[in-house]
Amino acid sequence: xxxxxxxxxxxxxxxxGGGPLFWGAAxxxxxxxxxxxxxxxxxxxGNTVYFFTWTFMALGLCLIWGYGGTLSFGxxxxxxxxxxxxxxxxxxxxxAYGFTLFALIASLVCTALFAAVxxxxxxxxxxxxxxxxxxxxxxxxxxxxxxxxxxxxxxHIGVARLNGFNGMSGMPPLTLPWFGGSIVLFxxxxxxxxxxxxxxxxxxxxxxxxxxxxGNVLVAIRENPERAEMLGYDVRKYQLAAFVxxxxxxxxxxxxxxxxxxxxxxSSMSITAAALPIVWVAVxxxxxxxxxxxxxxxxxxxxxxxxIYGSQYALVVMGLLLVTTVLIAPEGLIxxxxxxxxxxxxxxxxxx
Amino acid sequence: MDFLSSLFGFVYQCGDAFAxxxxxxCGLAVIFGMMGVINLAHGEFIMCGAYVTVTTARxxxxxxxxxxxxxxxxxAVGLVVERLVIRQLYDRPMDTIVxxxxxxxxxxxxxxIVLGSSVQGVGVPLxxxxxxxxxYSTYRLVLIASALAILAGLYxxxxxxxxxxxxxxxxxxxHMAEALGVDTKFVYSMTFALGAALAGLVGGLYAPTxxxxxxxxxxxxxxxxxxxxxxxxDVFLGTxxxxxxxxxxxxxxxxxxxxxFGQIGxxxxxxxxxxVLPKGISGFILRERG
Numbered sequence: 089x090x091x092x093x094x095x096x097x098x099x100x101x102x103x104x105g106g107g108p109l110f111w112g113a114a115x116x117x118x119x120x121x122x123x124x125x126x127x128x129x130x131x132x133x134g135n136t137v138y139f140f141t142w143t144f145m146a147l148g149l150c151l152i153w154g155y156g157g158t159l160s161f162g163x164x165x166x167x168x169x170x171x172x173x174x175x176x177x178x179x180x181x182x183x184a185y186g187f188t189l190f191a192l193i194a195s196l197v198c199t200a201l202f203a204a205v206x207x208x209x210x211x212x213x214x215x216x217x218x219x220x221x222x223x224x225x226x227x228x229x230x231x232x233x234x235x236x237x238x239x240x241x242x243x244h245i246g247v248a249r250l251n252g253f254n255g256m257s258g259m260p261p262l263t264l265p266w267f268g269g270s271i272v273l274f275x276x277x278x279x280x281x282x283x284x285x286x287x288x289x290x291x292x293x294x295x296x297x298x299x300x301x302x303g304n305v306l307v308a309i310r311e312n313p314e315r316a317e318m319l320g321y322d323v324r325k326y327q328l329a330a331f332v333x334x335x336x337x338x339x340x341x342x343x344x345x346x347x348x349x350x351x352x353x354x355s356s357m358s359i360t361a362a363a364l365p366i367v368w369v370a371v372x373x374x375x376x377x378x379x380x381x382x383x384x385x386x387x388x389x390x391x392x393x394x395x396i397y398g399s400q401y402a403l404v405v406m407g408l409l410l411v412t413t414v415l416i417a418p419e420g421l422i423x424x425x426x427x428x429x430x431x432x433x434x435x436x437x438x439x440x
Numbered sequence: 441m442d443f444l445s446s447l448f449g450f451v452y453q454c455g456d457a458f459a460x461x462x463x464x465x466c467g468l469a470v471i472f473g474m475m476g477v478i479n480l481a482h483g484e485f486i487m488c489g490a491y492v493t494v495t496t497a498r499x500x501x502x503x504x505x506x507x508x509x510x511x512x513x514x515x516a517v518g519l520v521v522e523r524l525v526i527r528q529l530y531d532r533p534m535d536t537i538v539x540x541x542x543x544x545x546x547x548x549x550x551x552x553i554v555l556g557s558s559v560q561g562v563g564v565p566l567x568x569x570x571x572x573x574x575x576y577s578t579y580r581l582v583l584i585a586s587a588l589a590i591l592a593g594l595y596x597x598x599x600x601x602x603x604x605x606x607x608x609x610x611x612x613x614x615h616m617a618e619a620l621g622v623d624t625k626f627v628y629s630m631t632f633a634l635g636a637a638l639a640g641l642v643g644g645l646y647a648p649t650x651x652x653x654x655x656x657x658x659x660x661x662x663x664x665x666x667x668x669x670x671x672x673x674d675v676f677l678g679t680x681x682x683x684x685x686x687x688x689x690x691x692x693x694x695x696x697x698x699x700x701f702g703q704i705g706x707x708x709x710x711x712x713x714x715x716v717l718p719k720g721i722s723g724f725i726l727r728e729r730g
Contacts, residue, residue, distance in 0.1 A: 159538075206711070209711045209714065209715045210711075213715040215669075218476070218537060219714065222478060222537075222668075223669060223710065226662050226666060227707065229658065229661075230662065230703050230707050233700060234700060237700055359544075359655075359661075363541055363542075363545055366541065398553075400552050401549075403549040404546050404549045404553070407544075409542075410538060410539070410541065411525060411542035411543060411546070414529070414538050414539040414542070415528055415529075418532070418535060
């Protein structure tokens, strides 16, 4: 039986997990996720969507950092850019005729263009990994400061006021045109299924991407850029492509977040906000998509339950978590545990 | 006379921007140049210095001594941080960034929890003087002088003292230095502590001019990053010319369009510089020379 190539690429050397056991578990989890809104009330479902919106950014960072080996601190800049773009477009043109979907795509295109220009200067300047991090972080901070000072009425695009530190609000949520009236996706069951579908597609798509030739070259570059270059690959192009894909995923998070809460503020790009994606990806395990996805959801829910005691306490815990992960399990907690379990299984197999 | 006074105004602004960039960057540049480690908690060392300075100054210590206390306190914290965290990560520079960022989160939020959202500052000392139609703060001249003094001190320290020579030997060829009996671990931890102490000193110097809040470190780090990236790995051949060039850019943009555009100008300058000179100004100078 021959399967089409993209199905075969779902499993490969670059991703953990595979075989009937893994996919069976994945299907069970997915079925649980589909059944979930039947068991929970609308508010809780809306809250879960909030978690899901962040996972795209984490997966994008996983691609740039874990697979590409270049550390970008600018994910929240793309998040904010995309969110603001969505806000400006929908406040100006409303939500009729499915325009919000166009705004979603347009905001992602904006982000991709910005990331491509920035990435061109960074990767084609061949700057080292450490500098890439601090330049992207500087971009984020300047972007935040710029948006924070746009409080005056002179700062507007069309009818959309940028509103400085308080941010923009009141943009329409994503709206699907449908026969007999549009479906407005408030943070509820409808948005939940849309975001869940997007998440599944993104996750599977990224698995295919990293196991394809592109992904293998990207990992080769991470392991040894000189060797990859000697083998004839243009290191800069591959890294730039990964950077842009990661940025677009961060942008998707930003747009979904803006549509979810109907607001976006500059503080979503602050240095604290910029640290959070790093925490999720590092703690889960940057080297693997599944670990990143699971880690992000776990850390996010832990963070939210800690926030009850005050967000500053939660952030201290996040900082501690990050430092201990880097010191004790540099590959990430979930990856370390998974590898340990696999080794143990192998050993018991050999023993029997 | 009118022309002269506005010329003075511009020179003063450039000097002020230069001093800010040098001071913001020096601690970071020492640590990066010597150890290849980017310390993202740099801003928090500055914050630590500022807090200690303000506290001791309000307790009655004269300001210069209080600033010195700020530097020493930050240096001591740096020593501890190096021992507990940085030392484990010397062969993993990327992870050092991540770990120091974690430290920075802990420090900012911890300060917020323990000391509240702001503490009462101390006033700007030394008053002001007038040139032409404008008046200028005298303390800013002190800051410019301090920036030059710190650069001179670092130059003498790294070129004329025994520790400086051992430190430079350690950077150039760590294994050789170790084989010749240099305690490289000691050199690294002293260098990190020196960088942290410089950051604390800077926090102390700027404490009278700023509101003292837990997030004040982030006011400095963007400028510090930018200067270090443009300058490259060498403190003297890199940081000071980078600060001079960027200082002019920043002052010009600021007087033209305001504070924020000063920062945007800096950022654009940096992105262009890394495209043209990936190793920074010091890399360019060293290549020309070598």
